[in-house]
Amino acid sequence: MGWIQDIRLGRQVMRNAQAMMDTRGPTIENPGIPLSTQNILEYFGWSDTDTNISIDKALEVPAVWAAVTFISSAMASLPLDVFERQEDGSKKKVDSLLEALLHDAPNPNWTKFDWIKYTQTNALTGGRGLTFIERNQGEVVGLWPLDPERTTLKEIADERGPRRVYIYRQGDKPSIEYDGRDVLDIKFMLHRDGISAVSPVRKLKRTLSLSIKLEEYALRYFANGGVPPLQMTGPINTPGAISRASDDMSKAVMRANKKNENVIAMPTGHELKQVGYNPQESQLVDARRYQLEETGRIYQISPIFLQDLTKGTFANTEQQDLHVIKHTLTQWITQWEQQLNLKLFGQTDRSTFVKFNLSAMERGDFKTRMEGLARMIQNALLTPNEGRGLEDLPEKEGGDQLVIQQNMTGLGGVPNGTTESE
DSSP states (O other): OHHHHHHHHHHHHHHHHHHHHHHHSOOTTOTTSOSSSSOHHHHTTOOGGGGOOOHHHHTTSHHHHHHHHHHHHHHHHSOEEEEEEOTTSOEEEOOSHHHHHHHTOSBTTBOHHHHHHHHHHHHHHTSEEEEEEEEETTEEEEEEEEOGGGEEEEEEEETTEEEEEEEEEETTEEEEEEEGGGEEEEESOBOTTSSSBOOHHHHTHHHHHHHHHHHHHHHHHHHTTTOOOEEEESSOOSHHHHHHHHHHHHHHHHHHHHTTOOOOOOOTTOEEEEOSOOTTTTTHHHHHHHHHHHHHHHHTOOGGGGTOOTTOOHHHHHHHHHHIIIIIIHHHHHHHHHHHHHHHHOSSOOSEEEEEOGGGGGTTOHHHHHHHHHHHHHBTSSOHHHHHHHTTOOOOTTTTSOOBOTTOOOGGGSGGGOOTTO
């Protein structure tokens, strides 16, 4: 009967071997086994979680970095002054503590440039930039930037109507509640609820994710010596063999690149086939340039401000320079001024107001600035001393009187269309 036991044992060995092949073999019928040793999306550098773009990750995109830096730096470079309205309708610059806070330093730790750039950057990335207004018996004595990621906005109903409260979390310390009237709130865009801010980074995460993946693919391509993804075929039957063959071939390709070798030895019956495309065939350069234009659309700025001059000429570059001031910066300037005037002086006070000095935009264009000042003085729009003041020059005696060109005469000075000689 021993031979019967040997047969049974042999059959059991065969069944065990077949079971192992069924569970380990890379067959289509077994859904638990992938067709390759790696997820094909991960092989090409893509995963389902890659669309969860953080602000720090978005700033790794050069076009986003350029757009955010350009707008925030331009806003921070503009002088911010306080004025009082005079009885004759003119305005007079105010020399006060508030003027010093807005023009130079909002608090002992921040300069005016750093404060506005920080707040504007938060608005351009996370969708909201916040600043707490510190008051002492009603007088503004400091402006303190807040981290929007640690701040929650709530709307509370009371007898006077809806009231907004900003709750600022301090880690282990108790949270602080700030009244909405004491918080400057610069927003990229609001949701329909009128409270939540829209983050361009999170709202347009797919566009930014594509930019990141294009850059990563180009990095892997050139790091691999310009070799596109390859597929190796041959008599390989087990996942372990597939994995070892893939690792060995990858090392062989990298070794050949380092030694500038053009030939790679292949085992008999095996073949390498190109799976991906090289940058030229996949139009990688054009795709990356298009993503740069997409970033420009997000922030409403022309490609030249993202350092792309492929279509820039002397004429259209100058016009785009005017366009960015009229249509991009103006909307941010208006929001800043209205927020400052509302939160600093209240809803009804119009005697004092804050205004950005847009003439600073022409600081680098000496010829245009001088021609503009000369025309305003010659046409009695500015006194000579007012024009000198705009250039930080000292006043001169007799320079407080409006002047006009001597050969110009009012329309009523010459009757019946005749000249004075007649």
